[in-house]
Structure formats: C-alpha cells, structure tokens
Amino acid sequence: MTAHSSSFHAIEWRGQSLHLLDQRVLPHTHTVHEYTTANDVADAIRDMVVRGAPAIGITAAYGYALDALNGRDLGEAYKVLAESRPTAVNLFWALERMASLGTEDPHALVAEAKKIHEEDIAANLAMGQFGASLIKEGSRIYTHCNTGALATGGHGTALGIIRSAYADGKITQVYAGETRPWLQGARLTAWELMQDNIPVKLVCDGAAAQLFRANGADWVIVGADRITANGDVANKIGTYSLAVLAKHHGMKVMVAAPTTTFDLTLDSGNAIPIEQRPMSEVTSLNGQPIAPEGCEAINPSFDVTPAELIDAIVTEKGFVENPTVENIAVMVNS
Ligand code: MRU
Secondary structure (H helix, E strand, O other), rough: OOHHHHHOOOEEEOEEEEEOOOOOOOOOOEEEEEEEOOOHHHHHHOOOOOOOHHHHHHHHHHHHHOOOOOOOOOOHHOOOOOOHOOHHHHHHHHHHHHHHHOOOHHHHHHHHHHHHHHHHHHHHHHHHHHHHHHOOOOEEEEEOOOOOOOOOOOOOOOHHHHHHHOOOOEEEEEEOOOOOOOOHHHHHHHHHHHOOOOOEEEEEEHHHHHHHHHOOOOEEEEOOOOEEEOOOOOOOOOOOHHHHHHHHHHOOEEEEEHHHHHEOOOHHHHHHOEEEEOOOOEEEEOOOEOOOOOOOOOOOOEEEHHHHHOOEEEOOOEEEOOOOHHHHHHHOOO
C-alpha cells in the first residue's frame, strides 16, 4: 500500500455502479467491492465496509440512485437504507435530500448523489481552515476514531482540521486513540496520517488519562455523528470520557462536523438514538474469542458529550465557541 490519503477513494461512482473500499480490512488489505442495489449498500453500511457519518450519508445517496437506475421501488430503497444505522443523522439528511427531488429519473438522482459527495469535500476543506485558525503553533492534538478521507467525501472533519493545521506548521504531534472495539484509530487514522507524513503516535484508549496528566496534549479534536440544538454531540464511544478528562486537565475540546450533521429537531443529546452493536464485537477480536465463552458485554457504538464540555464546534460555515442554542442556530442557519 503506497497511497496518500488524496489518492485512495473510500467511495467511488464508476459508470453505473458504486465502489467502496472495505474499511474492515484496512490497513493491511486493500479490497474494493462493487454495489448495484440499495439493499447491498445498506448491508455495507451496517457491516462497516463504509463508516463515518458523512461517508454513510454519501453512500446512502448513491445507494438510492442505484435503485433508480435499475427501476426498483424508491420507497423501499429509502426504507432499507434508513434502517442500516441509527445514529449518524447524515444518513437521514442525504436520503431526504434525494427523495425530496421528487423524481425517479436515474440521471438526476446520480447527479444529486455526486453533488452531495462534492459538497462534502468542499465543506471539509472550509472546516479545515476554520478549525486550524483556532490552533496555536506548537500544538499537540489527541483525536479519536477516524474522521479523515475514509469517513467523509475527502480530507476529513477533525482529521481535515489536523491536516490543515499541520500544513500551516501549527502541529508538532498527533495522538490517535485506538478506539475499541473497531480500532478505527489504530487501523484507519494512524494509516491516513502516516500516508501524509504527519507525526502520529498510537494510544490505547485507557492510556489517554496518563498522557493528559503528563501534560502531553493541548487539544482533543473529534468528529460527530449528530449534534443537537443545544450543542450536545453524539460521537464514537469513548469521546465523552475524553472530554471529561480534557476538562479535568485544563485542555480544550473541539468538535468538527459539516452542518449536515446537525439535528436541530432534537433539543438535547438525551433524544439521540444510540446504536447498540453485537456483543461479539467486544468479546472477540478478528474473529478470535478474547473473553470467556458465554460472557456478556455491552456495546454502545456512540456516546453523548454534553455541550458544556466542548470549547468549539467547527463547521464549513464557521465556528462557535462555548456552544449554546442561540449561537448554534445562528451558525447553522447562516
Ligand atoms: O462507527 P463509525 O466508525 O461509523 O463511527 C464514526 C465516528 O464516530 C466518527 O467520529 C464520526 O462519524 C465523524 S466522521 C467524520
């Protein structure tokens, strides 16, 4: 594998079909699967072939267009895609945008999906600049999960800000939390950063507290799967504990997400549906059991970080510091 982040495609439309880079087997195996039905695309989203909130939304839009191309029932396509994963609001946003075109014309729907894809890349580049403006020279950044080119249309949200701030000469070290149980930090974020020659050290999730206690990092920068009207943030499980730790150690917390990740219909994070994934993801690793047979586990895929623990939320439209209902509404609706 020699690719730079800009030279691999997590999601690619080629001719009449969708191609997804299989993120379950990265970084050591590079496999691309081809999809021609919404049903198979929904399975790919559920099974984590593609993951990350913006990437899930883009993929669902292409999945919907695929069923239009093949003359299938678009109501069914919408339903099966909407049932794939519950937390990332980008999925529902993208499906609504496709359905609200009110057409079954495959060309119009493929064009709309491509537009959603392109707009996400542009949003990430803008977010990168806004987020980088908040970072001082010599900063050390801790990030969680994967929020890079693999999780988005390209460049990334939190990882996009890290890329932009590194290009500006502001970052001396990135720490990637490994992110149990799927290890998005170890397998995907470390890989993306290494392709771009950005200095990264991998951290066991449980080692973050010791790193912060030793004054090893300045910012926690993460993405989001859904942000509610009051600034509460659902993101990968483990984000909430990092935010609590960061506050305890006088560090700052930045959340980066396009405005397509906001759900202003929900007052607070208490209303966000949290995906519960199979116990086997916790009790085994790469198909090998790591817990006693029959041991039960909990596996919430996301947690909610309350707005009061967040210093800044960055979008393609700008950023808010100390998020409130008021400043979020102004930014998102601007
Ligand atoms: O379960 P995943 O890998 O889809 O979870 C992804 C995350 O939680 C990301 O941090 C979030 O979607 C933002 S991606 C730009």
